[in-house]
Amino acid sequence: MMLDAASLPADLRRWLADHLPGVGCATDASWPQRTESRVWRLEAGTTAVYVKISPSPETHKRETDAYRHAAAALSREEAPRLIAADPALQAILVTALDGKVVRELPLTATVEAQVHELAGRLLRRWHDHAEPVPPQARKGVMASMDNQASEASACLDNLNRHLTGAERALVSEVARDLPALTADLPLVYLHGDFSPRNWVWNAKTQTLGLIDFEMADHALAVQDMIWLSGAVWPTRSDLRKSFFTGYGRELTTKEHQALLLLTTRLAASYLAAGLANNDQVLIDRGRNALSELARTHT
Missing domain, CATH: 3.30.200 (Phosphorylase Kinase; domain 1)
Structure with a gap:
């Protein structure tokens, strides 16, 4: 306006x-x-x-x-x-920044892959530029992991009849294993809200920019990938490949498992919220993500 x-x-x-x-x-x-x-x-x-x-x-x-x-x-x-x-x-x-927010753009498949590769490069450079880790940062991260494990347990109770056996097992794994799994993963400085609504694409210069730093903080590197892992990659494995080409490395085994469990928690939350509010977009997003996560985990 x-x-x-x-x-x-x-x-x-x-x-x-x-x-x-x-x-x-x-x-x-x-x-x-x-x-x-x-x-x-x-x-x-x-x-x-x-x-x-x-x-x-x-x-x-x-x-x-x-x-x-x-x-x-x-x-x-x-x-x-x-x-x-x-x-x-x-x-x-x-x-x-010159350009337009990516979430609002109709991109060709080629440009979309380019954008996701550039996004991976941006995030890697953001993560690799170290900042002093505050003394209480680990405590805050572990409190978040405990809360997410508890949320997964609550979602399991509420969604039981909406989940397959493999999906229930995966959500149960979040509730049981997430805090211990993430306890010794290194902390980096996160963007905190890394998604296409905060990416700015300049088609003229073929460059990608990053905006909105309100949620930046120290946490696990994979926490900057949860939204992509839950909302984009379940149906676009090509964009996951482009992103990690840009990021320059694959996740370690423990990071991969942490991202799986964190994304499962998000997907269960999407599904629970969608069913509670009759929001078909969230229902579909949650079901697609849980289905794909359970499929690739078994």
Whole structure:
């Protein structure tokens, strides 16, 4: 939605005036699924930028830290640059990438494979640029694994009659084995929301960019692959191959098993939510993923 810049919050307008004079219009660019975050695309003459109000001081710090990481790990064509940040306003101002969000694009099979290979390369460079691991990071990861194991157990109770024997066995494995399996896997700095809705494809330069760093944090490398593993790869093994060609290495045996169990938890969650809300997209996504995961696991 196109807005006059005067419609922005007054304190945000005053802050922007110090960093981007002459803002004429603003376009609401917030994700509908994230009502707690507010994002606008701003235009001042020929300059386009984005301003975001984070939902909390914690997410604001996490994202500003991630922009510094992105500047070190990726090029200007691959990640926006932080122009300014204000902790009091929980506001960040960043450059705009040229291109369009991949999730919205009708791509040919050839270009889609190219995009997924580039995505793998981006993620590998993001992961390989090390950041100091906070002392409590492992504790937080293990708490998440415990929670996901408990969720898998609850899904098993709720979905029992909707699952095949092989699918039930796999969900049971998540509930039983996930925390111990992941206890000694190394931690890396994650993007945290790595999916085509945060990939920007520039068809002119044939480059891919990465946006939205609000969920960046230290965790297991495979956690940046769960969405792809649950929503894309079950029906597009070709894109999985392209992605790992770009990533530059296959997963270790333990990483592969961790991704399998984490994706199973996500797929069971999709199916449970879809059945509860009569959402056929989630039902199909959950069933497709569980079916493929159980097939390849046996």
